[in-house]
Amino acid sequence: MAAIQILKSSCVFLTTKPKPLLSLSYFSSSSSSSAPSDQTASEPNPLIPSVVSILTQLRSESRWGYLRTLYPDGFNPNDFSQIVLQIKNNPHLALRFFQWTQTKSLCSHNLQSYSTVIHILARSRLKSQAYSLIGDAIREVSEPLQVFETLVKTYRQCGSAPFVFDYLIKACLESKKIDPAIQIVRMLLSRGISPGLSTCNALIRCISQRQGAYAGYEIYREIFGLDGQVLDKNAKRVARASPNVQTFNELMLGFYQDGAVEMVKEIWDQMAESNCCPDVYTFSILMETYCEEEKMSEAEELWEQMRAKSVEPDAVAYNTMIGGFCKVGEIEMAEEFFKQMGLSGIESTSATYEHLIRGYCKIGNIDSAMLLYKDMLRKDFRPESSMVGELIRGLCDESRLSEALDVMRAAMLDYGFCPREKCYEFLIRGLCEQGKLEEALKLQAEMVGKGFKPNSKIYNAFISGYMKEGNKEVAELLRNEMLDTQLCGIAD
Template structure:
């Protein structure tokens, strides 16, 4: 029952149950203690972690290494690396047999905190004790080197992992693809993608999403669109974020009508774009001087109770004023007031300059 409480996110109830059992002379089961400690650690409630350990010790039970692994993992998740290392050293001093899982937990936590020097020391210590690194430990190092941009080192560690007999997986390939994409080496990422196809390793939504985003950022819109088509042909459903990035990139590249068609197509499949894509559609229309269509899209947003971003109004004001449509500029500014925005410097500049340059007055005629 205590384990069930932990699984349901109610570790305090579970701890109360174990305390009641201890008062009746029943020591707490190690698996229940481990689950409760894991739940408290996930919440960052290390005071209750300590209480649970003390309850176990007070009833004559000794915490095992699984329990300490939960504590270490929880501490690293809370970015408490110093305390996690203290616990690790403590269990070594108490004579516990430190296995590969414990070392991997520490190495992964240190890599997440970008403490690669200490992580490498742990790695060397683990190997020196005759414990072979597992796939998760290798992937932790690869992830770290990808994050800091040392992609050659990441590839070296990755290749070493394969030489040790570990097989490439979708997860490990995705780590490399993300690293290459984040740092602008999209063609290297595409090579890994192709390598997956050749070796029969499945591409998942994360694979496609990462590549599509990376290709967009690198200005390779045609390749990104091709990747999107492959995603659909694979039978996978694009995520909302992938969908949104496609629309954004199309609008930025003047393909706003294609973006609108994409939205219509995806809606037939039950997929709605992120709300912020509406603003990109309007800005896309304005950039190609189709302010009427931008105004129509704005009307649709307001009808659906979607609040435009401030910059969206500026795009419309600029586009309409360039066409000399000052009545529509005033209409947009009125809508802007109603949704809670004040006129900014840009709109004021337009109102001041355009009447002067186009011989148009915003004041009613006199006499």
């Protein structure tokens, strides 16, 4: 690829100061020439100084109409690039000129003209505008690797800044073009050019999410040179940047989400070996790992380590511990952390209440669960559907069917709660046990209307209810219907 050839022409380290990045001699028929790519030696085009003069000297209200009158046929991409290069110290004007020619269809912009404007924006640190234009180039003009190649070609003549390639990599990731992003990073690394840490971390995160945590871990080792490989035998070995706490957080989170518990702990150990200090989020990920395994003593030890290192816990850390203790039924410890959270001035979140409500439902303390649920609603938190389902089940287990129905109806009306099959099952069984068959039938009709078919537990609840009423005939009809339904299910 031509981009690789360009990169091989020099080896330069990145700094924040704009400076020439790569030699362009590859694109010239003469090795001593440094003429810009896609340009040929020719007489100066009088159009260029004329347009520059109009852009810089006329007021905004009149310049665009005057340009349209003088140049109704517009500009070719090469002339456009030469014009904006003359006004590169006024990046906002360069961008407005680009957008005007685009809107008025006065230039069929290609990769060269896009790249010139992108470089001008990047060198002036207009990040969002440069990033947006790169995204447009990828969507509307060409593939990421061709955009990269043209950015390399036009880098020197534009006096660009190296983080323009970070913008390109991040734009690739946003557009889900992961493989080109990896290729671009590898081409840069092969010449000792390292993307910024935030870009590297974004790449690791994206790969971990889409290709798995182990794939993210492999690119992490490659980016930071941990395997000792040299990507290009002609390239000098250079010192690379060290991973930061965000890097390790991305790795740990990826392995946690993939269920690779041992690797979460392995990354924690690697972090200690690299003398990188964990932050509160790092501690939270490992504590959550212990909580998932119901190893609360290890989670508590980690909590104490965090406090000993003067790392202040946040809402995520408190919620992690509260959720862990609720999961194992140690509600008193969960309440203690809840109290500490309030005393520390940290606002509880929806997750805080959900953990505690689930915990109280788990141990059968429905009164406390209901008090917390009402407090949660007063604070305008939107309850999570599965938690509402657990609360309804807890109320049904206590034969508090009226309250359970009220909770379900209010959640449906206020929060768009969609009851699951189990919610209907608990309510219908409870109503049948209390002899409220008419209410149970209405609820069963609603259930069927939502696409749920009655199962054997619901049939048996109705059969038992009608038998208690002495209505053996209806009970027998339901029993036969249940058997026919089961037989049809087997046949299907």
